[in-house]
Amino acid sequence: MNALSDARRRLIGRLRHRKTRAREALVLVEGVRVVSDLLEAGVRPRFALVSPRCDALAPDLVGRLHEVTEVVRVDDDTLESCADTSTPQGVLAVAPEPGGDWFDRIGPDDRILVLDALQDPGNVGTLVRAAAALGATGVVLLDGSVEPWNPKAVRASAGAVFRCPLALVQSDRALERLSRAGLPILVADASGADVAPPPWHGGWALVVGSEGHGVREALRAQAAKTVRVPMAAGVESLNAGVAGSILLYELTRHRGGPGA
Incomplete structure (x- = not known):
């Protein structure tokens, strides 16, 4: 199982705050449905965290993530400590904020x-x-x-x-x-x-x-x-x-x- 670096853990924590999201132009995306929609929209995540819970819920999603970005394998407790929801589904992605004029x-x-x-x-x-x-x-x-x-x-x-x-x-x-x-x-x-x-x-x-x-x-x-x-x-x-x-x-x- 991959180790989640301290730098990435701190980044995820900072992205809980609006000022940091604006400065970094990054957004946290959590849950099977929303991460799937992110990929279908053609957005390439910077990286993703995946735990065994996601393997059980949506194995196809894990495969799709591997095709487009770096997947960091963590245990369920680690993912839960990074997640915003009380019952996370085992997947969290850090993605660029879509822009445009x-x-x-x-x-x-x-x-x-x-x-x-x-x-x-x-x-x-x-x-x-x-x-x-x-x-x-x-x-x-x-x-x-x-x-x-x-x-x-x-x-x-x-x-x-x-x-x-x-x-x-x-x-x-x-x-x-x-x-x-x-x-x-x-x-x-x-x-x-x-x-x-x-x-x-x-x-x-x-x-x-x-x-x-x-x-x-x-x-x-x-x-x-x-x-x-x-x-x-x-x-x-x-x-x-x-x-x-x-x-x-x-x-x-x-x-x-x-x-x-």
Whole structure:
């Protein structure tokens, strides 16, 4: 069994923190499903830890990892000490953070999900997953949002963070870029109109804010429309992950489905 070096153990520990992930441009990926999605997205891990538990759960995954990166064999206790979950599945990978300048190239037909200061990693991961599934151009996370490489967000996205283009952008720059692209801004809010087919041809930017504070005023001031999910009487709200996913579905299906 390979020995996990002290340097790599320290790196894994540092990658638990946002500042280190940003500095290193690396992300921790944990679990059979998410590591499999990482490989299917064509991302080559820097290295991977594998324990006997993964051999039992997903022997094919171990073989695929051997084909693309260095695999460090460890015992189950060692992997558990490095993992973020309480019951790890025996596989953990350190992978490069996907990048790209796609947000600088958006145009009037793009469909953008904008997350405004969303701080719950589960909601962020859920919405990235929905955006990928429904054919959105990409997801923009404004200042104040949890970054999508948070381990909980990565797991909640079921690996979609490696398939859906992402951008972390300051709000003033995002507003300027959306305006220059000619994309109407739709703000998600319970006080808005029921979501319906948009009264224009082309793309849009759907802004989803945090449950506690909603969407910032600068974005509201530029909104073409405020939209909501129609709900039964007595139900005040849905959480951001659920509401944003439903709104994405409604806006997308009126354009003919994902990728239309």
